[in-house]
Amino acid sequence: MALEQSALIPAHVGIIMDGNGRWATQRGLPRSEGHRQGLETAKKIVLAASRVGIRYLSLYAFSTENWKRTSDEVGFLMGLIKHHLRSELDFYKRNGIRIVHSGDPTGLPQDIVRDIRDVETATAHFDGLVLNMAINYGGRDEIVRAVRRIAQGPNPGALDAAAIAAALDRPDIPDPDLIIRTGGEYRLSNFLLWESAYSELFFSDALWPDFSSLDLEGAIADFSRRERRFGGHNE
Numbered sequence: 001m002a003l004e005q006s007a008l009i010p011a012h013v014g015i016i017m018d019g020n021g022r023w024a025t026q027r028g029l030p031r032s033e034g035h036r037q038g039l040e041t042a043k044k045i046v047l048a049a050s051r052v053g054i055r056y057l058s059l060y061a062f063s064t065e066n067w068k069r070t071s072d073e074v075g076f077l078m079g080l081i082k083h084h085l086r087s088e089l090d091f092y093k094r095n096g097i098r099i100v101h102s103g104d105p106t107g108l109p110q111d112i113v114r115d116i117r118d119v120e121t122a123t124a125h126f127d128g129l130v131l132n133m134a135i136n137y138g139g140r141d142e143i144v145r146a147v148r149r150i151a152q153g154p155n156p157g158a159l160d161a162a163a164i165a166a167a168l169d170r171p172d173i174p175d176p177d178l179i180i181r182t183g184g185e186y187r188l189s190n191f192l193l194w195e196s197a198y199s200e201l202f203f204s205d206a207l208w209p210d211f212s213s214l215d216l217e218g219a220i221a222d223f224s225r226r227e228r229r230f231g232g233h234n235e
Ligand code: FPP
Pocket: 017, 018, 019, 020, 021, 022, 023, 035, 038, 039, 042, 059, 060, 061, 062, 063, 066, 077, 080, 081, 084, 133, 183
């Protein structure tokens, strides 16, 4: 089903890309194959998001909790992300996509931080889709870091919601209108906790490697039918 012309396109979509491991296990493959395939899906969805007119796409690539996985899996994911940042710069340039990062750089290997900064700089002037890669990202961690920034800044007493929002990782990006989670689980898992206060949530049973641009369009069509009140009323 193609998106109707009149569909309301969310400006900012966040995606929790869950189900890579199960996708691989179901096929008798190592979990790493699921992540590899998941990355291919991520590229397809980035293009689809750009095509339908989404302005900002946040992808939860590695959480502050993902360090608890085996060192093999963590090593594989870091390698995959690093290789992706280096080898796909052309892909982002060709498609006019701007890359930004959310998460704590201090917990990441220095070479990955450098690669992230390099792609951020190389794509900074693009005015197409903004792809926010959440790497070593946790919503609680982001809020703690924001509060610390304020406490250590010139105006530590000015601690209100606006000040916290302005001290988060991406104050330049509006709050997500829609958060999609694949893989059949119904939770946020520490993703964009502050920013998701009024996000619409969409859960898909598809395992992330199987998630298609049609699934994305289905989620947007569903979003389009929601009535958003932001705590107020429409009478
Ligand atoms: C969750 O599936 C997925 C992850 C923890 C990693 C997601 C990372 C990628 C798709 C690659 C990196 C992407 C970019 C854009 C650089 P899971 O392993 O928890 O699956 P399971 O619940 O089936 O075990």
